[in-house]
Amino acid sequence: MSERRMHFVGMVNPPTSQYAENWRHPLGRGDWLRSGFYADLGRTLERGLFDMVFFADALAVPEDREGGFGITLETGGKGSIYLDPVATISLVAGVTSRIGLGATVSTSFVPAYAIARQLLTVDHLSGGRAAWNIVTSTTDAEARNMGRSAIADPASRYDHADRVVETVRELWHSWEPDALVLDHDGRRFADPAGVHRIAERPGEPLSRGPLTLPQSPQGHPVLMQAGSSPRGLAFAARWAEVVFAIGDTEEGMRELRRELRDRARIDHGRDPDEILVLQGVQPVVGWTDVDAEAKLAGLRAQIDLPDALTKLARLLHADASQLRSDAPALELLAAHRGATGSVGFEEMLASVSARRRFSVADLAIEQSLNQLHPQVVGSPTTVADDLEHLFRSEAADGFIVMPALYHSSFEDFVSGVIPELQRRGLFRSRYAGWTLREHLRD
Template sequence: MRSSTDTMHLVAMVNPPTSQYSENWRHPLSRQDWLSAGFYTDLARTLERGCFDMLFLPDALAVPEDHAGSYDTTLRTGGKGSIYLDPVVTLATVASATTHLGLGATVSTTFTPAYLIARKLLSLDHLSGGRVAWNIVTSTTDAEAHNFGFEHIPPKDERYSHADEVVQTVLDLWEGWQPDALTLDGPSRQFADPAKVSRVPDGGRGLSRGPLTLPRSPQGRPVLMQAGASDRGLDFAARWADVVFAVAATAEDMRDQRRELRARAAAAGRDPDRVAYLPAVQPVLGPTRAAAHSALQELVDMLDLDDVLAKLARLLHAGPEELDPDLSAEDLLLRHAGATGSEGFERMLLDTARRERMTVQDLAIGQALSQLHYQPVNSPDAVAEELCELFDSGAADGFVVMPALYQSSLEQFVNGVIPELQRRGRFRRSYGSAGPAGAATLQERFHPAGG
């Protein structure tokens, strides 16, 4: 159980044009200027007003394809993955518009050299005063491999083994400059002390020898974030991650996942309290419970059955003949296991389909509405109470908040839920006073001194 002074972490996941709600891009309450800097800076200022830990940008390196290798469905429907700006470039604009908000950038270890990862992220980390997190992904699809000149994506174990080497090399590059290596000693004419700058040990595993062209991070090193949910992914997260982004449909699933992650972190020789488990939630709010459910129904009413079935077929690489709305969703998922490239996400879909005895139509609607993530639907005070119960019971160390609509859903959360969390003593009222420009670094936020 939590102590009375423990507070949760909150991260906002931002991936327009759809978020997890497939009709986001065409909803009248959603902004459509997600190719402009103003979309992200306005949203970031809202999150900073709410004292969020971080804005996190996911990424993929190809437009998602269907079973025939076509991207038509994704682009015609505005499906998830149809648009991705480069996260590091986008977050550079956010950094200039904010002072405290963490900046979470997704970068693939499969197709990005270790030196380039280390240099890009550390550049942004210096420019933002120590607010960067690296969301580590291995990439999952052949479509992404094709964009980098490869015929197929490597097998999962091979991708994760390579990712282990890349992460270790990036950390070695970040640590190559000792904290006091940059001396700027004018009288002695010494810019930096070369004795305090080193190459990557053991020749950099053939990935990079270093040293990096940048001194040590203002926060020691950027925060590491990861979302692996398979056995191999959990081992990877337990070894490296400061923050784990998880998908779970029920409170019990959250508790089970968090216990498993903490056990694996301990087995890896790490302090489990230094690994924050943050499941995804998609709150739908209204002044009352009835109003919130009415708002949810409005989201459902914008869905078109043929459209959501086509999107589900694209996701699972299924043929049109398999999308009979009345057939078993469980059978469909079992036939196409592995299609999404995310074992943990597919396990959550399958568990939910079994538990709720879903038809293909039910699954298509749920996938288009929220991707079946945990969805509190209620007034702000009731949603705050629900999140506190999850936090206090050990189901989560905080949450990744996924808005249904940009930017109104996050504005509602900041205006309604955040004050209720603060009133209950479960969320910060300010960012504090340590660190550059009066703000704690992101590492200090997740790992406070003595914490």
């Protein structure tokens, strides 16, 4: 077996990314409503031999405590703009040949058959490079946009997601691998005996199949998931091939990876090596450590505290006029528990705030800078050192790279850090295959 190597995925959600000022920063590209933005991004990450690029999504503009969307739009808050991820990965598929293509699709609102057909279509057209980032959605605003009065509770959402994923997987395999015959001389297109409806189960069926597409070149699209609550981790252990994790500390990262691998093995009989746990990081790369620290200081200087407090209040459904910037952040988080709809995200905010003794002002600034995701800052050598340490200590199988700025943060990483990791033998020097699943096993 070859030596274990790192895996990298680029996360894309302009115009803000994880850095709230990206849309107005002089080094941030502003053409995120044009195809060239995504074509260039895909080519850059493919040049860096990334396993995959994936596109985040939500189905509503985030609302404030009164149910209004004005604050989000006025401030350019995260979620102001979301392109359809499946359409966007289809565009990137046409200008690349190897990099994997991940789209976020909600199990709560999109029928299983539609999910199966959309993603398998992209998988075929790209030669086996598609992935599904599975989400359940979290807000009432999304539910109302999709014709529901309110979002279901987390346990119900995950129970439904289990049924949807199970159905989608069966639809993807409703054609046996050799069912598409294409026998020209025998005038036989497909073998009906090799195409099946899906298994009947108790309750209302989500689909009966078969799908109108044969099997994928890579078996089926790769499954990705980012739930961090106990129920989310159980879901990931059952289904995920790639897990998007956010660790507060190195030991926390290591424990999460260990727990996921153990749950997959014990609860579902899976080979734990089938799951890649990728930790989210925001790299700030300079040619020297001093240069990188200056870049970070420049990013921080663009953040206006009153604006950051307004955004934090909107996120937590708090009254911005009542925020005390010098108050302990933990008090604010406790008073507005449940506001975001994501248990795991709120636990992460509380954990970081406790460890770093944040005030409300500190929390607001860090949320605008990096959404409290870990930063790796320094020269290519320094950043590679930090990533290598996390990788070798089994805190991560690789990393979700979340840029501060589009596209310069990705370009700095690809031009500086990737060659350093290749020199150390920690990252591939070429793609070993054509499909995403081949990349993930390399």
